[in-house]
Amino acid sequence: MQIKDLFSKKKYATIPSERPKRDIPEGLMNKCSKCGTIQYSKELDKNLKVCSSCGHHYRLSAFERIGMTLDDGRLYEYDADMESVDPLEFPGYKGKLEQQRQKNPNLREAVVTGEGTIGGHPVVVAVMSFDFFSGSMGSVVGEKITRAIEAAHEKKLPLLIFSTSGGARMQESILSLMQMAKTSAALSMFQGAGGLFISVFTDPTMGGVSASFASLGDYNLAEPGALVGFAGRIVIEQTIRQKLPDNFQTAEFNMQHGQLDLVVHRKDMKTTLGKLLDMHTVREGLSHGG
Amino acid sequence: MAGEQMLPFEKPISDLREKIATLKTLAESNGMDFSEEIARLEEKCKNMEEELYNEMTPAQKMHIARLHQRPTSLDFIQAVFTDFIELHGDRLYADDLAIVGGLAKLNGLPVTVIGHQRGKDTKDNIARFFGSPHPEGFRKALRLMQQANKFNRPIITLIDTKGAYPGNTAEERGQSEAIARNLREMAGFGVPIVCIVIGEGGSGGALALGVGNRVLMLENAIYSAISPNGAASILWKDATKADIAAEAMKITAKDLLEFEVIEDIVEEPQGGAHRDLAFTAERLKEKLWKHLAELLPMTAEQLIEDRYHKFRKIGQFQIAQTASQEAEEVTEAPEMTESAKV
Ligand SMILES: [Zn+2]
Numbered sequence: 001m002q003i004k005d006l007f008s009k010k011k012y013a014t015i016p017s018e019r020p021k022r023d024i025p026e027g028l029m030n031k032c033s034k035c036g037t038i039q040y041s042k043e044l045d046k047n048l049k050v051c052s053s054c055g056h057h058y059r060l061s062a063f064e065r066i067g068m069t070l071d072d073g074r075l076y077e078y079d080a081d082m083e084s085v086d087p088l089e090f091p092g093y094k095g096k097l098e099q100q101r102q103k104n105p106n107l108r109e110a111v112v113t114g115e116g117t118i119g120g121h122p123v124v125v126a127v128m129s130f131d132f133f134s135g136s137m138g139s140v141v142g143e144k145i146t147r148a149i150e151a152a153h154e155k156k157l158p159l160l161i162f163s164t165s166g167g168a169r170m171q172e173s174i175l176s177l178m179q180m181a182k183t184s185a186a187l188s189m190f191q192g193a194g195g196l197f198i199s200v201f202t203d204p205t206m207g208g209v210s211a212s213f214a215s216l217g218d219y220n221l222a223e224p225g226a227l228v229g230f231a232g233r234i235v236i237e238q239t240i241r242q243k244l245p246d247n248f249q250t251a252e253f254n255m256q257h258g259q260l261d262l263v264v265h266r267k268d269m270k271t272t273l274g275k276l277l278d279m280h281t282v283r284e285g286l287s288h289g290g
Numbered sequence: 291m292a293g294e295q296m297l298p299f300e301k302p303i304s305d306l307r308e309k310i311a312t313l314k315t316l317a318e319s320n321g322m323d324f325s326e327e328i329a330r331l332e333e334k335c336k337n338m339e340e341e342l343y344n345e346m347t348p349a350q351k352m353h354i355a356r357l358h359q360r361p362t363s364l365d366f367i368q369a370v371f372t373d374f375i376e377l378h379g380d381r382l383y384a385d386d387l388a389i390v391g392g393l394a395k396l397n398g399l400p401v402t403v404i405g406h407q408r409g410k411d412t413k414d415n416i417a418r419f420f421g422s423p424h425p426e427g428f429r430k431a432l433r434l435m436q437q438a439n440k441f442n443r444p445i446i447t448l449i450d451t452k453g454a455y456p457g458n459t460a461e462e463r464g465q466s467e468a469i470a471r472n473l474r475e476m477a478g479f480g481v482p483i484v485c486i487v488i489g490e491g492g493s494g495g496a497l498a499l500g501v502g503n504r505v506l507m508l509e510n511a512i513y514s515a516i517s518p519n520g521a522a523s524i525l526w527k528d529a530t531k532a533d534i535a536a537e538a539m540k541i542t543a544k545d546l547l548e549f550e551v552i553e554d555i556v557e558e559p560q561g562g563a564h565r566d567l568a569f570t571a572e573r574l575k576e577k578l579w580k581h582l583a584e585l586l587p588m589t590a591e592q593l594i595e596d597r598y599h600k601f602r603k604i605g606q607f608q609i610a611q612t613a614s615q616e617a618e619e620v621t622e623a624p625e626m627t628e629s630a631k632v
Contacts, residue, residue: 081609081610082607082608082609082610083607083608083609083610084607084608085606085607085608087549087606088538088539088540090538090539091538108610139604139605139606139607140605140607142605143605143607146602167516168493168515168516169515170515170516170521170524170525170539172515173514173515173516173521173539173540173541174513174514174515174540174541174545174546174549174551175549175551175604175605175606176515177493177494177497177513177514177515178497178551178601178604178605179604179605180470180473180494180497181473181477181497181500181501181601181604182601182602182604182605184470184473184474184477184501185473185474185477185501185597185598185601185602186598186602187474188474188475188477188478189477189598191474192478207494208493208494208515210466210470211454211465211466211469211470211494212469212470212473212494213470214466214470215464215466215467215469215470215471216470216471216474228466229461229465229466230454230456230460230461230465230466230469230494231454231456231457231460231461231465232456235456236456236457236458236461239455239456239457240457240458242458244458248458248461249461257462257463257464258464259464259466259467
């Protein structure tokens with residue numbers, strides 16, 4: 001069976017590579033949170049939302065990321081209709097969920113999953129969105145990620161996850177925590193069977209997401225400046241009673257401490273992913289040695 | 291209960307006990323007969339205790355789970371197992387004393403037993419980082435579990451931590467990676483794994499020893515994604531409202547049994563495990579053996595499958611009624627390359 005056959009049965013969605021216009025009025029300016037430089041939104045979009053002055057990588061929504069990463073911005077989305085419930089009957093959770101959905105009209109939860117291609121290589125992707133509930137992982141995020149891993153396993157496709165998360169979804173407490181085990185167990189099966197998993201940390205990836213699937217890539221990449229860690233800076237500063245350096249937990253800091261394979265600029269991300277995928281493509285008819 | 295730390299909610303009982311003690315002393319010194327009054331008060335005390343301890347709130351359980359005198363992993367290892375040989379170090383960096391582990395026998399069966407270890411006093415607590423592991427602790431645990439897997443020994447873990455240590459050195463050495471790796475590797479071991487939350491099961495640092503075929507909890511133990519104190523400071527910017535958060539977060543053994551996150555609850559004596567270690571250890575041993583006995587006949591593949599399904603089914607969600615995605619326009623399938631064959 002070919003991937004093509006799989007796709008042709010289903011409708012294929014094109015994801016707008018720019019934010020829907022209704023979100024950003026024409027002509028709006030953006031101010032860089034790192035260096036304060038003011039730029040036209042249009043210019044910023046053209047620059048993949050990287051500050052032209054200091055190189056700061058702005059946070060992206062899941063669909064912006066998909067637009068920049070997948071060929072033609074095309075994604076065959078999985079489980080688009082899956083949404084959170086309130087299993088603990090936690091005070092205020094339902095209202096907060098509704099608020100998040102209204103704030104993010106394109107999203108029902110903090111992760112978008114599906115299939116697409118990068119440089120012609122088919123991949124299963126999961127892309128998280130910090131905009132939605134700080135990218136926190138509840139049952140839906142865990143389930144969608146697990147299903148994506150299982151789909152990659154079943155279809156023998158590479159798996160690519162862009163993570164960004166504040167950590168556990170407190171309002172789902174223990175069920176949230178167990179998603180760490182669920183996703184990691186699915187990776188055990190997938191990677192144990194030879195599956196390829198490329199993990200990309202984006203700003204910020206903390207707590208339960210960092211301490212589960214996001215750290216388990218065969219290759220762990222990150223965007224420049226992305227905060228990656230388990231505990232938050234404030235908690236650590238309170239514990240050790242010391243000020244931490246400015247670069248603490250940045251992608252560069254993590255790479256320097258041996259925790260990352262590579263820090264990749266956004267403009268090079270798609271090419272780098274394409275190269276990595278290409279390295280894992282089995283070529284027939286190649287002569288050995290020479 | 292002389293010398294025993296009483297929690298605020300236990301004060302009515304301790305007050306009454308004090309009154310009884312005073313009466314007894316008075317009776318002895320004055321030679322007066324208060325026996326009827328004493329008997330009446332003792333009966334009242336017993337009733338009060340039953341009422342209080344049988345209907346404990348999640349917050350009250352949380353305070354019991356965190357009691358300094360509550361038995362630790364080493365206490366249970368000594369009381370439940372025999373022939374314990376402690377093994378040290380991760381072979382990479384250090385020996386993290388926040389996690390202890392080694393070989394032991396359970397009813398004569400060699401097992402690997404690993405647990406978080408709080409300190410017995412201030413000095414011990416500092417050495418053990420109050421039971422909060424660094425990456426080297428999780429990696430020590432992993433090394434011992436890999437050893438168990440190699441020699442086909444069941445793995446028993448005892449969970450008791452506020453969470454992984456939140457320090458800069460822990461981050462530098464890959465706290466996230468160490469926890470994540472344990473989750474994935476535990477999922478893949480072909481030996482039985484039984485985990486017991488004996489005190490506080492805090493966050494990823496607890497779960498890093500928690501991917502078992504069976505997960506049990508002591509009756510007053512708690513288990514959550516974030517400590518009620520942490521939740522309170524996020525929700526209400528006030529960590530002292532931990533008791534309120536504890537009620538909302540469904541952290542008790544009973545709650546987790548209902549969510550099918552755990553398989554069984556180990557009974558504690560009235561007032562908590564610290565009142566009677568021998569009793570608690572005996573109940574723990576019974577339950578542990580019961581579950582282990584069910585797992586021992588299973589093949590490695592069956593055990594891995596069983597563990598996968600235990601965690602695979604956890605989570606609650608729904609499929610939205612409105613299926614349309616307004617923001618997306620539908621186009622034809624893209625050209626796929628030849629390499630797309632599957
Ligand atoms: Zn800038």
